[in-house]
Amino acid sequence: MRLIERFFSVIGANTIDRVWRLGFAARFFLAMLSHSGETFRRPRLLLRELYASGVLSLIIILVSGLFVGLVLGLQGYDTLQRYGSSEALGILVALSLVRELGPVVAALLFASRAGSSMTAEVGLMKATEQLAAMDMMAVNPLARIMAPRFWGGVLSMPLLATLFTAAGIFGGWLIGVIFIGVDEGAFWAQMQANVSFRDDVFNGIIKSAVFGVAVSLIAVFEGFDAVPTAEGVSRAITRTVVTSALAILALDFVLTSFMFRGL
Amino acid sequence: MNRRVMDLWVGVFVVIGFAAVLFLALKVSNFSASSFATTYEITAKFDNIGGLKARGPVKSAGVVVGRVAEIRFDPQTYEANVVLKIDSQYQFPNDTFASILTSGLLGEQYIGLDAGGDERMIPAGGTIAKTQSAIVLEKLISQFLFNKASEGKKDAGAQ
Numbered sequence: 247m248r249l250i251e252r253f254f255s256v257i258g259a260n261t262i263d264r265v266w267r268l269g270f271a272a273r274f275f276l277a278m279l280s281h282s283g284e285t286f287r288r289p290r291l292l293l294r295e296l297y298a299s300g301v302l303s304l305i306i307i308l309v310s311g312l313f314v315g316l317v318l319g320l321q322g323y324d325t326l327q328r329y330g331s332s333e334a335l336g337i338l339v340a341l342s343l344v345r346e347l348g349p350v351v352a353a354l355l356f357a358s359r360a361g362s363s364m365t366a367e368v369g370l371m372k373a374t375e376q377l378a379a380m381d382m383m384a385v386n387p388l389a390r391i392m393a394p395r396f397w398g399g400v401l402s403m404p405l406l407a408t409l410f411t412a413a414g415i416f417g418g419w420l421i422g423v424i425f426i427g428v429d430e431g432a433f434w435a436q437m438q439a440n441v442s443f444r445d446d447v448f449n450g451i452i453k454s455a456v457f458g459v460a461v462s463l464i465a466v467f468e469g470f471d472a473v474p475t476a477e478g479v480s481r482a483i484t485r486t487v488v489t490s491a492l493a494i495l496a497l498d499f500v501l502t503s504f505m506f507r508g509l
Numbered sequence: 510m511n512r513r514v515m516d517l518w519v520g521v522f523v524v525i526g527f528a529a530v531l532f533l534a535l536k537v538s539n540f541s542a543s544s545f546a547t548t549y550e551i552t553a554k555f556d557n558i559g560g561l562k563a564r565g566p567v568k569s570a571g572v573v574v575g576r577v578a579e580i581r582f583d584p585q586t587y588e589a590n591v592v593l594k595i596d597s598q599y600q601f602p603n604d605t606f607a608s609i610l611t612s613g614l615l616g617e618q619y620i621g622l623d624a625g626g627d628e629r630m631i632p633a634g635g636t637i638a639k640t641q642s643a644i645v646l647e648k649l650i651s652q653f654l655f656n657k658a659s660e661g662k663k664d665a666g667a668q
Binding site: 293294296297300301304340344402404405406408409411412415434437438439441442443445446447451 | 515516518519521522523525526527529530532533534536537538539564566573
């Protein structure tokens, strides 16, 4: 009897804990949004975060994009040439990158490259009581620390995803046209004829913007919510990467099922 | 980090980011071709559209002159109403013939327009009267088998 009681109370406590944390994250999000005005009134703050999460992620995004494109080129060609339609390589590379791989893989990389460092920075500020000190000096840490990092991530994510896609298409072109010798005209013409700006490219950019909001929010919130010890911060960073990855993949499924229904 | 170096790098980042958007818009997708050009709509009724899809190309003499905007089923006539968006710079005569064709052996299906000799042009919102349905492979095969069977009977009768 006691065992059953314990079983249910563990489940109950866990559920309440999760729901409470979700509500806390939502309130944190709203509070951060309401303190976002200062971020845009002081562009210097935002610029620093664009540098930290955008510019410093450039190398990994561009190189990964290039390699994903190279692999898509090789694998796509191998399959397509069995059906004698190797000219469709351009469509295959472009559509898979623009619709899915670009936004999703760029967001996963962004979460592990920029999201983790955001969490670490905010978490350590909390552990060393810098956030509390700021509060004492009547500087709101939400406006001074959290909001610029959040907006820096939100603004750089779509640009990074687009760069990833462009690098990938360049990689596919490199393999397809330069190394294998698919006809260059057919490669680009088929791609242009079958990729729509409104339905494919624009939807991909919307996806990456949504992922940017999700990853930045998770990263900043986990840092803010971290247990202020060395172990707590390291756990918070792990949670950022894991939760972001799950959120990206789940959101991607939801967005895809809305955007590409019946296409 | 030096302030000027940071400004420079963020500038570079934003500029190449937007350059990538432009690349996707102009080189990868058909932004320049389809989104700015003005179009007009005409409707064509088909008995059977086969595997035709919305956004499929409309070609005349092999050149893309428009796109399939919408495919509807008409419950009164049991036909498919296909709305075509044609580039305004191209006008077609009233007796234009629309047929559903396939590019290549297994390629996508598209609508081919063969211009007629009429003096008057199809107005915006007009209808193409003469259409030819998609060829459905099963029907073609069964027709062929029926023909063979009836030939066989004829031969048997002659002997």
